[in-house]
Amino acid sequence: MEKRTAYCGEITEKFIGQEVILHGWVQKRRDLGGLIFVDLRDREGIVQVVFNPEFSLSALQVAESIRSEFVITVKGKVAARDESVINTKIATGKVEIVASEVTILNRSKTPPFYIEDGVNVSDELRLKYRYLDLRRPEMAETFKMRHTVTRVFRETLNKQGFYDIETPYLTKSTPEGARDYLVPSRVYPGSFYALPQSPQILKQLLMTAGFDKYYQIVRCFRDEDLRGDRQPEFTQVDLETSFLSKEEIQAITEEMLVNVVQEAKGIKVQTPFQRMTYHEAMARFGSDKPDVRFGLELVMISDIVRDVPFKVFTSAIEAGGVVKAINAKQAADKYSRKEIDALGEFVGTYGAKGLAWLKVEENELKGPIAKFFDEAKQVELRAALGAEAGDLLLFAADSESVVAASLGALRVKLGKELELIDESELAFLWVTDWPLFEYDEDANRYVSAHHPFTLPRAEDIPLLEEKPEKAMAEAYDIVLNGYEIGGGSLRIYQKEVQQKMFRALGFTDESAEEQFGFLMDALDYGTPPHGGIALGLDRIVMILAGKTNLRDTIAFPKTGSAVDPLTNAPGEVSLAQLDELGLNIQEKE
């Protein structure tokens, strides 16, 4: 096979007059006036090849048998296209290759779908023929970008003195966190490894070992029921450092992300990134990962409506809840009563029992609850919400968490519908000062808001025993355009603090020792103060590539039921394999 001289997508005017050799796939063949035109595609783009009997009859004859997706080698001379047939949509649109030789390297059946962007085909079919789906230019672009993103993360960390250190995938199942994928042991039948949900403890032990700065771009596994944006395996940019402050770790993270955005998108992002406490984010945006590209903030109006005679408001407040509102500027005309009712149903899925509303007119407020507001209250409300004629005011009254969830989701929905979001903007945000625990109603105990190794604020350590719900964590999440793209924290490095943490989580000292004894041991042997962060690579690529589904950023993803339609994994295995592992499959009931 002759050596390629360039990629198809690279052939621009500067090649005119040169002989080139290209390898690629036939995007399209057209026969026109005794000539054959072939659009030849490789990972870098498409170029037009023309077979002209006056130039090479033998090449033309071969070209006659060419079909879509055949793999061919073409030798030819680069020529300028006639002005009249210049294609301004592609980089190679001003030239064409006049073929002197062509070889068919491999044939193709007619693909089950067109190899082009935006083609309407089921996800199942795309995944079954993933090797065809990946040929589409937008997929090729995404994986080129993913490569760049990965490379720049690494280069930044390499320059900063981080060591790339691998941790095992066959590790131990731990009870905290999500459900583990298990791997049966053959040497010890009845025993199991677990695939890691993250290398959290092991990277902490690398700090105990003195490596000082660790990173790894590492696969992690969670056997959860999949939602649209979850996959059973996902990739984390995982780092850990010793002796650094939260602010220093955040600065390293910002440097990585700035470099990544610069190289992947050509955009210069300003640092330091915006910062906001968890409580502020929840109060203003009803979300711990707010999209700060637009306003529509939540405004607390409990004090204003406390004595308004509308029972929904007053009873919520009396029950310890709150009343909040958002002002959809100039949206009064955009939502009919029926459409507003639909918004009410929407917030219902977040627990709200209803959505009160008012439309603002020049001199009055209109809507079902207007009658409850006397003139003084109307003035007060207008002032609090900055309301002007044409605005739509939307109210939720419930517990603080239901109001936050409902109006937070409504805010995002309205932001999209009202086109308030600048899609070209990349709004990074640090969310800081997290609570250490959440109360898990099902388990009837406190669980870690992040993980059990998160350092409590020094002054809150006594709270671990008395009022865990009040304890704050040295944790920081990073948010991009409303997606959580990473979470980090300083870690516990003193044994007595870790013990208190496990106790607060409901472990006995014995059960903590049994599950986490090796970590507790390590804390006995000179573990330095340390902390780190883990970033979700798939999601970062998804946002930068302008995709809305993680599957489009993963070469061979799984479906919502964790199946790979390409290989048909998972599949059956032989009884001999099961016997070696000492396992039986349970009879179905």
Place this chain on the structure above:
Amino acid sequence: MEKRTAYCGEITEKFIGQEVILHGWVQKRRDLGGLIFVDLRDREGIVQVVFNPEFSLSALQVAESIRSEFVITVKGKVAARDESVINTKIATGKVEIVASEVTILNRSKTPPFYIEDGVNVSDELRLKYRYLDLRRPEMAETFKMRHTVTRVFRETLNKQGFYDIETPYLTKSTPEGARDYLVPSRVYPGSFYALPQSPQILKQLLMTAGFDKYYQIVRCFRDEDLRGDRQPEFTQVDLETSFLSKEEIQAITEEMLVNVVQEAKGIKVQTPFQRMTYHEAMARFGSDKPDVRFGLELVMISDIVRDVPFKVFTSAIEAGGVVKAINAKQAADKYSRKEIDALGEFVGTYGAKGLAWLKVEENELKGPIAKFFDEAKQVELRAALGAEAGDLLLFAADSESVVAASLGALRVKLGKELELIDESELAFLWVTDWPLFEYDEDANRYVSAHHPFTLPRAEDIPLLEEKPEKAMAEAYDIVLNGYEIGGGSLRIYQKEVQQKMFRALGFTDESAEEQFGFLMDALDYGTPPHGGIALGLDRIVMILAGKTNLRDTIAFPKTGSAVDPLTNAPGEVSLAQLDELGLNIQEKE
């Protein structure tokens, strides 16, 4: 915490007079004449800190409570050491830090073994306290080198236009190759994923997808009984390209390895690497991965001894076997009769029924079999083996494979014992022209010498049906100092060839379709000619770091029974977990 100004190991004379802040671990504390000396260690090395009451009494008082492996922060001024106490063994040996402040960041119990190189401690204990073991300077060095090696592999491939693309770890179990690690599915109880033994098929599908140049530094898994140099999970530098020749893929591989050796060891390796066919390697060295740093080659002497009246030789030849010899130059005096008998036992483990020998003297050959050689035969033998007075000649007579295995192993043993090996040399070697199949006596069928996707030599494709044992592969392995460090090949890209291959391996078309249908499909849709290679990262690091065990190159390795003594993986899991997976553990008999 104050910010570190430098690593301990970096403090050389150019820092004299500067104030520095260091974080590190106490290697050793000595009290001497009212002063306290602390060797402070971090990942970059060790520096001496002196606590002098005249300089800071409070620091000295803190230092009094310091013990080995405490984590401390020291602030102090860098001073030149007195000539008399300069330590020429370490980079920081001409200076010391005169401490003005010290803070104990964390304490340590007395470690279970000394944190120093060459310490005599069981592997089990080292692995249980791996975070301490990794503090030893030689371990820190190895992982720094591993980081460099990984980085340079990536940088070279990035520059060459390769995309780093991730493939799934939850994939499908295939019957060819080693034993899979299985992962039970919860969504489909009774179904299993498999952890990949390599991303072989998926990387080929990435070629079908048109990515052109793929690489990944990727974990692979084999559930085999472990030998000293095997681990259940290992790391591969895995690459695949389209449209390139064997020679082009070899050149890319050489460029990577040259760059890696240059940056990791500062050694410039010459290219192109030496090349040798499989048959030549077996004939001359009795090994498909010969260490070519020394001679002691095997010499075929069947023709010479055919009519020598020594039954061991003649009957081996009559049975279709061979007689070969190696000449251990000037080793006659170094091996007593008893020691030669021990060599005989050694080759016995490789199947040889004995080891005949002769010592060469000025005018005669001496030894038990000398009497079978008349003068003419002695002359012939001396000439064939280049024998001179003082040489020791060693003979094996058996089937070709037993002779190769026996003398090949003996050659390596003698090479070490006779100190013929320049340990500083890095001898890379391509072994080419491999047979496509090996006959598996147990399975009573042909199995792939490499894997079922290896391209046969074009002219040998008809042999697949008739004489598979004669078919040669477009395969190339790379060897370093007698270790196979990688294997590559061109791959089958035409469906009919892949079908013939599966038939030759004993698959029916139906069973091939069932197991590899997705690959067969892909071959129907324009798969380009492609090929690649996979290099064993752990082993490359092992050789470059001068280690002899893979465990020393892996941060958290497993023992010979695939156990991690640190985390105690594998471990028991709950019945609830098993129920979710629809599995029962078999009762022990």
